[in-house]
Amino acid sequence: MSRLRTPYEVGDRVEATIGPVAHGGHMVARLPFEDTSVVVFVRHALPEERVVIEITDVAKRFLRGDAVEILEPSPDRVEAPCALAGPGGCGGCDFQHVALPAQRRLKAAVVSEQLKRLAGIDHDVAVEQVRGSADGLHWRTRMQYVGLPEGRYGLRKNHSHEIVPVEDCLIEAPGARIVLAGEPPVRGTVTETVLGRSFDVAGDGFWQVHPGAPETLVGAVMDLLAPQPGERAMDLYAGVGLFSAFLAEAVGPTGSVTSIEGDRRASDLAGSNLADLRHVKTRAGRVDRVLAELDTMADIVVLDPPREGARKEVVDAVVDLAPRAVAYVACDPAALARDLSYFAARGYKLANLRSFDMFPMTHHVECVALIERVG
The missing domain is CATH 2.40.50.140 (Nucleic acid-binding proteins)
Known part of the structure; x- marks a missing residue:
């Protein structure tokens, strides 16, 4: 290069x-x-x-x-609470030297800039605090370390393979699940509870790492979408069925929910987690391919893609369902902004946006966007 x-x-x-x-x-x-x-x-x-x-x-x-x-x-x-947060330390935390309110303002500025630059959208952004981390520390419920001799752990420096030994990571939550890089996958399942409902998750499967994140995201999605009894809902990149469960409760037995997830293990667990909801159907497979096989429409869609976003092919497939509204859950503002530009080209606009500080002390931010059909 x-x-x-x-x-x-x-x-x-x-x-x-x-x-x-x-x-x-x-x-x-x-x-x-x-x-x-x-x-x-x-x-x-x-x-x-x-x-x-x-x-x-x-x-x-x-x-x-x-x-x-x-x-x-x-x-x-401010003075960083962790000695490893500065130059030469580990690469895990970007903003320990920044007061928490200012961290959120910085993240809001990034979301605003990405929306403007990549989607041509002017939107005022405020990043909200999430329950469970008032001081921004001890929130991460799953940690991935590099194993070191004598049972010690380490983290890699930013943009480096060099490993920094870590005695006490200040964003690790008490009782956090520990994963070691390069070790075999964790077998079995763990049970997570959200708003009184239990979800089995594979030991090495995806689940939000902030303890307040699942409840916060469910609340934001349901508030923005406002599902109505009898509506047809789609939950795309559905994982183990978190959003599907609460969509199903809202649309009721006269409505329907189709839950689509690419990971077979997660989809199987979704089937078990949602077994009591007879109007939910789970499908395993790539989202674009499953949507291409379906002969149906949707009133509302939850779109929760991985970090790289949904991309144009999936956005086009979602628009072809003719939903009245889409709730897009995004962990990367650049991918969100790019996909919003694809929605705009197909006659859908950003109607509302909420942003959450689910990763304090880091640059990461979670957004939930409400996208509605124009006219």
Whole structure:
């Protein structure tokens, strides 16, 4: 891979004033170069701070760096509670040096920027606190570590295979499930309870890692969609049936729910979790392929794709169902914005958006978008 033509090399240190936040937990700064400037994505900084940046990578079109000295700190800067959160530490937390309200403002700015840049949508965004992590610590109920000798654990540095030993990760929840990289998959199931309903989940299967996330997301989806008795609902990328269960309760026995999940084990568990709801049908298979096989329409759709988003083929298939509304659950604002542009091209618009701080101390943010047919 060719490198950016620049006078800056890895290890160089240079003073700069930090610009806006960027998607991915970095801040943007510009360093002088000839009659223009070169972009550097900086970790451990805040907008408008004056810092010393150490260059950590020279990529094809930009630089990466760490703020190793803070010359003029932001009023939003705090002392990181974990000694491993700064330069040279583990790569798990992006924002421990930022006060929690400011963390949420940064995340809101990223969501707004992605919507504008990728979908042409101007939308005011506010990131909401989620029950269960008032101080932003001890919330992660599943941790993946690298195993080290003598039963110790470690985490990898940002953009590196280098492992940092970790004695006490401050975002790990008490009693968290521990997964070791490279170890065989965990067998068996665990039971999770949401709003009084139990769900069996594979030991190595997907489930939200913030303890308040499932209830928060169910509440947001149901509030935005407002399912009505007798409606036909689709739950796409349904996992073990979390949204399907509450959709089924809302549409009642005169309605129907089709739950589609690509992972066979998760789909089988959804069938068991939803066995008492006779008006729910579970289907295993790739969402686009299953939708192509169905000869049906839908009134409402829940779309909860993986991080890369639904993509155009699935968006087109959803639009072909002619739903009155879609609730899109997104863990990546860039993928959400891209897919919203596909919906817009087919006559659907963003009607509402809620964003949640389900990953405090990191740059990650969860969104639930309500998408409605125009006209």
